[in-house]
Amino acid sequence: MRCPRTATLLACWPLLMAGCSGPQDYMHSGGPGARGLAALGWPALVGLLAVSIGVWALLFWVALRRRGSFDEHAPAEAGGGQRWILWGGVAFPVVVLTALFVGTLQTLASYPMAHEKMDEPDIRIVGHQWWFDAQYLPGGSICGTTGGDLDRAQALRPLGERAELMVHAPSEIHIPVGRPIEIAVESHDVIHSFWVPKLHGKVDLVPGHVNRVRIQADQPGVYEGECAEYCGVQHAHMRLQIVAEPAQQFVAWLNRQRESAPPPANAQIEAGRRVFENAACALCHTVRGTPAHGQIGPELTHVGSRARIAGGSLPNTVANLEAWVTDAQSLKPGTQMPSFRQFSGPELRALTAYLQSLK
Structure with missing residues (x-):
């Protein structure tokens, strides 16, 4: 039975570690704010693991030890076990929770929030x-x-x-x-x-x-x-x-x-600017240096220089930009960005070229 159990644990280990890696890996700080939190989090994590291992060890010990019969045990009213209650149920939790409380207050005090x-x-x-x-x-x-x-x-x-x-x-x-x-x-x-x-x-x-x-x-x-x-x-x-x-x-x-939007560099981009200003785009978005002064959606004066669109959820590529303009509701249902299926192929390509030129 040991081999299957060991294989199962080894198979699950990469899944457990996957939560501690990647671009949002909170286990490795990149600045003093996260470093202060990690200084509190690491001891808490190690302590939690130690306590969890100890509790599971006790559970296995109780489950596997020889039980005997009721004749071999003292009656319940005889007492005993008070030390387990005093140390394990009172003293240890009080010490651990007090240490975490003091450490948390010290960490919070180091962050200027007022x-x-x-x-x-x-x-x-x-x-x-x-x-x-x-x-x-x-x-x-x-x-x-x-x-x-x-x-x-x-x-x-x-x-x-x-x-x-x-x-x-x-x-x-x-x-x-x-x-x-x-x-x-x-x-x-x-x-x-x-x-x-x-x-x-x-x-x-x-x-x-x-x-x-x-x-x-x-x-x-x-x-x-x-x-x-x-x-x-x-x-x-x-x-x-x-x-x-x-x-x-x-x-x-x-x-x-700080600069206004650059002027169109060619006829296609100029056509895309006209599509943008004549459609509902200008009612929701601002492009400085143009008649577009909408305040509902993100400012687009330099949208072409950004790595992502759609609230940071999509890479800023031509394909994604065309899909977002055409049918934003299929990509992000519920967003305030409506779908614009009325554009012809040339109009859509011109509009996308214009938005990509805003850098």
Whole structure:
């Protein structure tokens, strides 16, 4: 019997380990916020495993030991076993839970969540069903309108009138690597939760209330995030990316995002612009530098430069963009994006070319 049991355990082991790997691997932190949580989580996890093994060992010992008969045992009223109750049922839980409680308070105290402990937010993140809108606030330090150390003053200096422009980055948040970013989170509709496992814990986005969080990425890279609070039928497809990059690359990206949409480069793109402006697209989306000033959906001024579309759920490819425009409801049922089946083939190709050109 041992061989089948061993084979079963070995077969299940990769499945168990699969939950601890991948782009959202919370076991390996990428910043001080997640590192502080891991410092609390690892001892708790190891302790839980130790207690679980001990409990199972006791259960097996009780189940397998020789039971004898009632004649061989003292009567129930004779007492005994109080030590098991005192140490295993009282002392041990009190010590473990007290240690976890104290450790949790110390961890929470290291995170500046109160407004008086934090600077003005650099980014406001607004949750929608079902996408995140990152708004880079002109008063934030990473937009270059406040003072700072020498490197920040050189790399993130004010950029004239463009510094007063609020930059929108739906579902794709760029940050400079190696420095704390102050974020304010709120919700447009229902309760959402901002969670980037490698950078920090979960922070709720509550309608009518602003929460705060500070994140920092130690290394350049793309950090996957998602909504961690059930918010409707497309909750599983509400995702985001944190792109951490060196300061100069971040500034170059921010400068591009401040620009208006580029003019059409050829006749097909010009035709696509006309399709976009004459259809219902312009009623819901904004493209700066054009008559499109819709406020319902994500801003599309630089949609062609983003890695994903549809609230972070689809790669930004021509095929996915055409499918999303034509029948968004089949890809993300319940989304506010309607399906546009009225476009002809040339119109759809021109519209897609126009959207891809917005970089």
